Amino acid sequence: MNKYNGIVSDLEYVQFHPTSLYLPNEARFLLTEALRGEGAILRDASGRAFARDYHPNGELAPRDIVARAVFMESQKGADDDVHNAYLDISHRDSEWLKDRFPSIHAHLKSRTNPMDFTQEKIPVIPAAHYTCGGVTTDLNGCVIASNGEWYGNLYAAGEAARTGLHGGNRLASTSLLEGLVYGASVGEMVAGVVSDGTDDKALENRERVMETMHQARYAIEQRLALEQSTSAGSTVSSTSAVDEGMRKEATAILTNLKSIMWDNVGVVRTPSKLALAVSELSAMRDEADQLWNNSSSSGGCGGAGWEVVALRDAAHAGLAVAESALANRVSGGAHYVVLEEIESENNNGNGGGSKSDSDDEEPLHAVI
CATH class of the missing domain: 1.20.5 (Single alpha-helices involved in coiled-coils or other helix-helix interfaces)
Structure with missing residues (x-):
């Protein structure tokens, strides 16, 4: 999808890491996919391995498929207090695991309630990880519009850019490589080393x-x-109360925004949920802009703190992703859409056989 003056495209292709540590009210911590490469097994609350229900390669299936498998199983808990997706590598040697994955071991042990991934299965959930789309660029990192024109002296590289390299489903480890290659290209371009004349x-x-x-x-x-x-x-006494109020309001709106994105623009999407998200996020964007304007008039971007800035950026970015996803009914890679009528027909508790609304169509991508 191309909009916002034609600068951005493919924003709907948001890749989810299949296995982040799931602990309610705590920040997500990525549990590297190397764990599955070393034999970790995805299990439900009863201990049953479920990955092969979704793909013959099980835990080693493509990242988007594994992420959907974990998400679907997590929805099958008996109640809200029972999580249903875990990563289990306790069958491997304990000391070897600690030496192979020292960062994971240290993180889990540092918690108030320590966890030991060498002895117990760890609760997991997918987490938004990488945006394949972004600011559309050519091979030199020059930002281009949908009509092919170059935005003079505007460049982008790394995750912010949509180079087309990742398509709709990035391969592992290519993000750093892309940043290095296109970052160097932008540097050369800006320095005038690259020239057609x-x-x-x-x-x-x-x-x-x-x-x-x-x-x-x-x-x-x-x-x-x-x-x-x-x-x-401006005096502290006249602005402190206002600033604190803005911070609290921004934090509350941002929390709600995250829930809307997860519930409606997450791993598995439907047209109705995407439409709801666009409506809700449009209102949040307006609220965020108003807060930003109020903070600027009361002392600049530092007046209300980073919370207002974070909300403004998240509201605009979230709405752009939701609108792009709603406009693209063709499932492909990190963008997976299910029609409600097909979803209801297949709502038999499995979820592995759900058909996207575009099984016979090619995924849509902006072509540079």
């Missing part, structure tokens, strides 16, 4: 880019100076 053309490009960089740096310095002077001129 003569040496004179390269020099002209270099001078033009340097001038733009100086202008941007000056604008940033002016903005920071203005905010610092505004903050210095």
Whole structure:
């Protein structure tokens, strides 16, 4: 999907890591897929291995399939207090595991209620991990619009960029490689090393880019100076209560936003849930913008703290992902859509046989 002035595309392809540590009210901690590579087994609450219900390769199936398997099984708990998806590698040698996965061992042991992954199965849930889409660029990292035009002096590299390299389902370890390759390409482009013209053309490009960089740096310095002077001129007594209120409101809205994204724009999506998300997130974006405007008028972006900034960014990004997902009814890779009528026909407690609404169609991707 191309919108937002044609700069971004494929935002619906959000890859989920299949196995993050699931502990209610705690931040997610990724349990590396190398665990499954070393023989870890996905089990439900009763101890039954379930991965092969979804794919012949079981735990070693493609990442998106494993993520859906874990998600579907997690929904089958007897009640809200019973989790139903676990990762179990307790059959391997304990000392070998601690030496092979020292970071995981240290993290689990450092908790108030320590866990031992060498002796017990660990509760897991998928977690949003990587955005395959983003700001559309060419092979030099230049940002391009849907009409093919280059946005002058605007570049992107890394996860922020949509180069087309990852398609709709990134392979493991390619994110760092992409950042290195395209980061170097952007650097060369900005430095004027890459040029379609003569040496004179390269020099002209270099001078033009340097001038733009100086202008941007000056604008940033002016903005920071203005905010610092505004903050210095306001008294703590007159703004502290307002700032604290903004922080609490922003935190509450952000918590709700995360729930809406997980429930409606998560691992398995339906058109009706996506439409609901777009509606709810549109309202949240307006609230976030209003909070941001209020914080700016009361002392700049530092006036209300990082909570307001985080909410504003999350609201705009979440809405963009939801709108892109709603516009694309073709399942592919990290974007999986199920029609409600098909879902209800197959709602027999298995979930492994659910058909996407586009089994016979090719996944949609913006083509550079």
